[in-house]
Amino acid sequence: MKKMLTLLVAVALLMSLASGLTVAAADEAATELEPMTISVGHWDIENNLPEGYTADPILQTVMDKFNVTFTAMNVGWGDYRDKYNVWAASNTMPDISGGIDIVGSGTYIAWVDDGVVQPLPDDLSAYPNVAKYMDLPEVQAYRKNDHNYFFPRMTYEDPSYWCMDRGLLIRKDWLDNLGLEMPTNAEELLEVxxxxxxxxxxxxxxADTIGFAYNDVFPTSQQIACFGYTDNRWVKMEDGNWKQPVYEEVTLPLIDFLRTAYKNGWMDQDFASRASGxxxxxxxxxxxxILAKQNSPKHIKTIYDLWVVAQPDVNFFDAVAIVPLEGEDCYQFQEMSYWSETYVPSSVDAAKLERIMMIMDYLYSDEGVMLTSYGFEGEDYEFDENGNIVSLLPLNEESGKQMLLSDKYxxxxxxxxxxxWNGDMLQYQDPTIPQEIRDMCQTEYERRSSTxxxxxxxxxxxxLDLQEKLDMSASVSSWSTIIADTSDTPTEELYQNLLAEWNSQGYEACWQAVTAAATELGK
Incomplete structure (x- = not known):
């Protein structure tokens, strides 16, 4: 994250010193490009580009730079997969098809095999910012026919920061009230x-408090990290087979822990029916x-914003901390450096593909990130004597909070x-997130990543492109039935029944196929 900030500071300085030259060069380049209209599919884009919109200065800068006009094809968070399937079937996909997460799925394979989407150019020498992400192993792994078919929507420049996307927040003031120490292991956590x-x-x-609850992400996904790796990625187990730990016996200690908490009333009794948020x-x-929730700055700020309204008389930073779990069984949550993708349909011609490549290369660039994240230097932000970004946006008169860039542009x-996801990539430097939150998260990141x-x-x-993966229908959420089982039946016995169900839904056939294919790769 510090490396990213250093690069952005350097770019901003160069932009400032050579602003006149840059603008002139951009204007000259734009006049050499034929005007072009490009349709864009993205989550809730109609909120940015309603019919008859007037471009704000940031958008106008980008459109002028590439001599394009953008039109919106909207998808929502609840219907984006359905809409893209309809567009793909009718050959009406947006020129820039963002807002979709299908890589590695049956849909991805079908889109490539059926020619719904086209490969990106093999020669990326003209697009260095695109090239640096195409070389990532988690992008290269999804090449088909020796081509790349998507732009990865980057989440973290350094993927080790994913370890902060899971964890526990705790009321440290409640610990003080009860004379308790900060829990660092499962036994202490259960007592708290x-x-x-x-x-x-x-x-x-x-009796108006709940000991433990989780928000959105199921607890097996490294929310309580001291039970080993219990997530759903393929890993090579001790028996030499490639399996998903979340379906295996290694997850039973965590489930038994949660079952104990639920049975005794120490865990949210309505966890299975809670709505998101x-x-x-x-x-x-x-x-x-104790709340299982992403521990990264922007997610903790979400809690902070709710807190100052609900409990304005309780200082958030005196009351809340991240639980610092310890021990050799603590495993990080990890993911690919990107989440979701952008595609170009086969209906796009060569000239428009070239323009799209130019636009995406710019948005990946440090200059593009600075502009779209912080606006214009000297007007919307500046750097302090330590090189930190300082927002110059005024306070919102209604909320009393600092205006967001999206409020102005x-x-x-x-x-x-x-x-x-610029908001994720830059959240440890984001001036709209209180410094105390960013410091709290950075300190815990350094501890987790090293221990x-x-x-x-x-x-x-x-x-791996395997039919058995597509056929498997087993669901992690089935663990809920065991967690909520208050009988005296041993967890191991309940698990064996659930495993039989998962195997009938294709899990056993899937891990056997993955193991065989991985062995052929020498894994």
Missing amino acids: MRAFTEDDPDGSGQ DCQELFAAGRIG TTAGFLASLAA WQYPNLDWEVAA
């Missing part, structure tokens, strides 16, 4: 869950003591997430 439920940690005199609101309102928002174990992930194995 009990105390936060039964011992009136908020001093209300009422419910528990973070309850945590912010002072109802939950209403049509350019999609540019900050079309090539990369927690890294899972044995292999992107080439993850990318």
Whole structure:
């Protein structure tokens, strides 16, 4: 993250020193390009580009630079897969088909094999910013027919920061109220869950607190990291087979832990029916003591923003901390350096493909990231004496919070997430996130990345194109039935019944096929 900031500072300085020359060169280049209209599909893009929109200065800068006009083809978070399937079947996909996450799936394979999408150029010498991401092993792993077919939507420049996308937030003031130490292992965590439920940690005199709850992401996905690697990526197990640990016996200690917490009432009793976001609101309102939630700055800021409204008299930073789990069984959450992709349909001709390549290369560039993330230097942001970015945007009169860039520039928002999730990549430097949150997260990142174990992930194995993967229908959420089982039946016995169900849904055939294919690769 520091490397990224250093690069951005250098680019901003060069942009400032040579602004006149840059603008002149851009204008000259744009006049050499034929005007072109490019349709863009992206999540909620209609909010940025409504019919008859007037471009804001950021969007106009990009459109002028490449002599293009953008039109919107909207997808929502609930319908994007369905819409893209309809567009693909009717040959009406957007010229830039962003807002889709299909890589490695049956849809991805079909789109490539059926010619729905076209390969990107093999020669990327004219697009150095595209090239540096195409060379990533987790992108190369999904090449088909010796070609790349998508632009990765980058999440982290350094993927080790994924370790902060899972974890536990805790009410440290409740620990103080009860005279408890910060928990660092499973045994201590369970005792704190009990105390936060039964011992009136908020001093209300009422049984109105929940010891533990999770928000959105299922607990097996490294939320409680001290039980080893229990996630759903393919790893080589001790028996030499490639399996998904979340379906294996190695996950039973975690499930038994959660089952104990649920049976005793120390875990949210409504976890299976909660809507997305419910528990973070309850945590912010002072109802939950330990919350499983992404521990990265922008996600903790979401809690902070809810908190200052719900509990304005309780200082967030005096009350909340990240649980620093310790031990040799602590494993990091890890993922590819990108999440989701952008495609170019086969209906796009060579001239338009070249223009799209130019646009994406710019959005990947440091200059493009600075513009679409922070606006114009001297007007929207500046650097302090330590090189930190300082926002110059005014306070929002209604909320009292600092105005967001999207409040000022209403049509350019999609540019900050079309090539990369700029908000994720830059969140450790984002001046709109309180410094205390960023420092808290950076300190914990440094501890985790140096002391927690890294899972044995292999992107080439993850990318294996196998029919058995497509046929498998087993679901991780089935663990909920065991967690909520309050009988005296041993967890191991309940698991064996569930494993038989998963195997009937294709899991056993899938891991056997993956193991055979991985062995052929020498894995």
